[in-house]
Amino acid sequence: MIRKKSKGWTFIFSLLPGAGEMYMGFMKQGVSIMGLFFATIAVAATLNIGPLTIVLPIIWCYSFFNVHNMYSLSDEEFYALEDDYIFHLDRILPINQWSKQQNKIVAGILIIAGICIFWNECVDYLIGSWIYVWFSESIANSISQFLHTLPRLVIAVILICVGIRMIKGKKVQLDLEEEKKEEL
Known part of the structure; x- marks a missing residue:
């Protein structure tokens, strides 16, 4: 039930993202915010992407x-508020309207993310033990560090390539629009 509640408890619950909204009865807003907050932490920790935490x-x-x-x-304005999700996945990710190419891109990104997570979790078990047998400790440490960094490097390269492709695509689109204006 949506209603104003204790100012003290509202302050205490507002310290945890989403909890204050839920305390006042705005469950959809609260779940959206809390989900976004903890999903950001999970993604940053799982993929070892520290800079993502700047969003928190x-x-x-x-x-x-x-x-x-x-x-x-005021009470009138407060009770007029509607509880709704902060974001709607069907609007952000209109999956039903995607082309096969877009589906393949998303699938590729998910596969690469899965491989990176798997790699980070298993590199010590699969490769770590034999490195120290064949190489000196300093070289083995360098190889191990590189192997742990490799997934982030792969993701960085992919992000750079996607960004370049987006810029080129926008440039082509602008050039086509300019040609159409010249024809008129």
Whole structure:
């Protein structure tokens, strides 16, 4: 049930992203924010992408100030608020409207992410023990460090290639639009 509640408890729950919204009865908003917050942590930790955590303070601040802004509304405005998800996956990822090429790209990204996770988890067991038999400790440590870094390097190269492709695609699109304007 959506209703204003204790100011003290609202503050305490607002310290955890999504919990304040849920405490006030906005379950869909709260679940969306909390899910986004913890999914960001999970992805950053699983794929060992530390820079992704820069998003966490933004999500936290949004949730904190959203709760306090909702609490400060007049009763009429507060009860007029509708509970809805922060984002809709069907709008963000219209999977039913994707072409086969887009499906292949997403599938490739998921496969590469899975391989990177598998690699990071299994590299010590599969390769780590025999490296120290064949190489000196300093060389073996360097090889081991490189093998742990390899998935991040692969992801970085893929991101750079996708970015370059997007820029080239946009340039081609702009060139075509310019040609159409010249023809008119």
